[in-house]
Amino acid sequence: MPQLSDPTFSGTVTYICEHNDGGAIGLIINRPSTTTVSVLLSEIEIPMNNLAAGEKTVLNGGPVQKNRGFVLHTPKGQWTSTLEVAQDIAMTTSKDILEAMGRGEGPDDVIVTMGYAGWGAGQLEQEIADNAWLTVEAQSDVIFNTPAEKRFEAALGLLGVKPAQLSMMAGHG
Numbered sequence: 001m002p003q004l005s006d007p008t009f010s011g012t013v014t015y016i017c018e019h020n021d022g023g024a025i026g027l028i029i030n031r032p033s034t035t036t037v038s039v040l041l042s043e044i045e046i047p048m049n050n051l052a053a054g055e056k057t058v059l060n061g062g063p064v065q066k067n068r069g070f071v072l073h074t075p076k077g078q079w080t081s082t083l084e085v086a087q088d089i090a091m092t093t094s095k096d097i098l099e100a101m102g103r104g105e106g107p108d109d110v111i112v113t114m115g116y117a118g119w120g121a122g123q124l125e126q127e128i129a130d131n132a133w134l135t136v137e138a139q140s141d142v143i144f145n146t147p148a149e150k151r152f153e154a155a156l157g158l159l160g161v162k163p164a165q166l167s168m169m170a171g172h173g
Helices: 037-043 095-103 123-129 140-145 148-157
Strands: 014-020 023-028 032-036 057-060 064-074 082-084 090-092 109-120
Touching (some): 023 123, 037 095, 064 095, 109 123, 109 140, 140 148
Parallel strands (some): 057 109
Antiparallel strands (some): 032 057, 064 090, 064 109
């Protein structure tokens, strides 16, 4: 929402991967970095033989652990360190998924981020109550098939809202 003035999150689409009593973890999915997957893999000495996957842009996933990679993907697959996020979406942090991507054997739909967004217990709930975030049910098409720079508008569109319609005024009492 407009009143969220933190430049890290202003205008972002953040996919919440885990949310429980201990807090929440999410990945910002609309902030491209200047790095491609092929450059990232070469930095960690993983061969990249899949040109299509190598051309994908790595996203800035959030301000926490910016030097750690996170792969949001579908289908889930069998990777060493995977968190099932939804019925058809998973988040993997192990190197084996990157090696498979380099060979052209990785998941069909992939977003690679560096870093993540994290909230402590009750923090995200309070930010939502304070009207800092607008929430929408995630859709795979917006996540994986919409260009990163268009995901914000596409996510708002799921609610029938355009960016110009957002207001600093809270809609609840």
